[in-house]
Amino acid sequence: MFELPEIDEEIYKRLSHHDLTQCARVCKKWHRSVVPHLWRNFNIVTNYREDYVHDMVLEDYLYEQQQLQLRSEDMKPQPSHFMPRLAKYVVIPDPEATAVELLRHVYKRCPNLQVHFLDVTVLCQFEDISKTIAEFLLPTVRILSLHISEPWCLKYLLNHCTDTLVELYLNVTIWPDADMNDKKDQQLQEELKTLKSLKKLVLEKAHDNSASKSFWQWLFKRCSHVERLEVVYIREIHQILADNMLTYMPNLSEIRFGRDRYQTYIISDKDIAVLLSGSRQGWKVVEFKQTMPFGDVVKGVLMKHFPTLEKLILDGVYGICGHDLTSILSSSPNLHSLIAFVIDYSSLCKFSPINPNKFIDYGPTPGLLKRWPYEITLRVLKIRIFDIPRPDLKGDRVIKEIYPGEGRQIQIQVYERLAGLINLETLWLGHIPNRIPGLPMFVDTEYQCDCLEMSLESGMHKLAGLKSLKELNVTGMKTRIGLEEVQWMIENWPRIGILLFVDGNDAPDNLDAVAWLHEHHPEIKLEGKKTAWIETAWMETAWIERNDSLVKALPYWLKEKM
């Protein structure tokens, strides 16, 4: 309209799709400037095939138009400005006759397409489209996701990948008769080409029913630079994978079991142990991301990796006890993050149960804590300490003291233990009472009553040495944090930026504390992120609900106070 893109964009933003289509038909100039805006809301990663193909066709058309226009004005042709957008994500739809034609048309038209993400499904029966993809898209692809079950097709496509490939996601089920197709394999008996930039391999589904299971060796030979392996669901091939990992992947140092969102498959204790034994140089990062067993076999294997372990996430693991965590903490010289969201099947209601007696960990001298040799390396600790008697609270869930003063005595020792972790930056002791995944509708909505008070009276001043602390989260705990405690925290923890304590707080001057923080330290965050205890999708809902009510409540309290 103005031939100034920034003004035109402002105007087009205010027009409906229909208005824009009318404008596009006014004249050539308007057409050229309007049409791109017709697709402003277009989600290119869509499974709705038709829309996608339409978009591709349109891009092609525009590209052609632009080229023609430029030629007529005797300028150098330039690559289509739609390409970057188009190239960011490409999902290849189920090919049908027309779609194949159109896709190939577009690929040929866009020789410089830089594909960032490519998701290829159900292509094996269309050799011609595999060829098109291999020729035009794979050479530049950075993240490739393959949902294909024909080994020859997988090999064919992977052979066309280059050093731009960084992440590879596989969803593969190989059928028993796959070996029969070896004839096709023979045709591509190729030289061994290593994917040098491939750092991350994700087996979303790897199920191999074939007799030879030869594909995995073929694959892993090419994955010699992979550093991180994620396993969501695998069957029949654990041992083969582990052997090949040892043989072909010397740099492998991170492994993850399961994924955030879905907890569909449970790998057995033994299978996890088999995979864990597949690292040549020792694991640095081990993550469990869904309901999984953490049995003796796994513990035995994992123990061998304590010397290299830097980060351990036990999210939704069951079968772990406080003693395990203590032994991990006390014998891993490089560990900087321990995140343990653990399901205890015996009581069905405890999260990451770390009994204070285990955590305190007495040394040989009575009354003195054993110094853990590597406690100063830890920077992130997220656990739940439970079983502390709290005579100040009432209710069924409160643990009774065996002798007067027991609760306070235990607390002081727990603080002493925490005080030894002097480089701690993030400390989570509480959690949002929540549903436990994998258990039938079990809801723990109560606040934790057998927890630390987090009051100065109970001995929190022992934590004064945690000078690096940036984040404290005691949400869901019946703490007694009041004005005095908050002022002490600000004074003693110079780097503190996030204090999550409002929820479940029982202190009478809690509101004073919040008001004081708002007035004197508005930069400190009192509301949590929209993620709960551990960043797991299935927990978010409950946290958002709670969090919203918290957010709404805050100004109201303040209003009342002021």
Next chain:
Amino acid sequence: MKVTLESSDGQVFTVDKEVAELSVIIKEMLVIEQANQDHPIPLLNVGAVELAKVIEYCEHHRNDPTIDDDEDYDSRKKPIEMDDWDKQFTIVNKEMMFELILAANSMQVKPLLHLGCRYAADIVKRMSPTEIRDLFQIDDDFTPEEQDKIEWEKQWTKL
């Protein structure tokens, strides 16, 4: 503090600094040329008539809260509230308004630019291509083949 501005046809306007600073361009210039404020700031793309109108707008909106970065600002989601004054202000002919849009763009007076674009969008809303052509005096330069192609495109894109 006062700032002097000079239009493309040489007319000089004196305005309060805070008024002039509604223009991002002038604000930046003032930062760069702090020492050199005696000379009028030349606005080579803005005529006197438009400049007067822009200044009138800025005078009225001098105390408005500033709009955040353009990137965060999505005018489709939250259209700026037009007050009565703004409505009066936009009662000008089409050519004048378009000149104003260009002026607001070159001076980077964001709120005025948004206002103008809204005005321009309102003009073409619900108009057919023919009506738009008449209004803007544009010739239909599509060849019959291209017309066909647009029809074809229409099928694909549900125009």
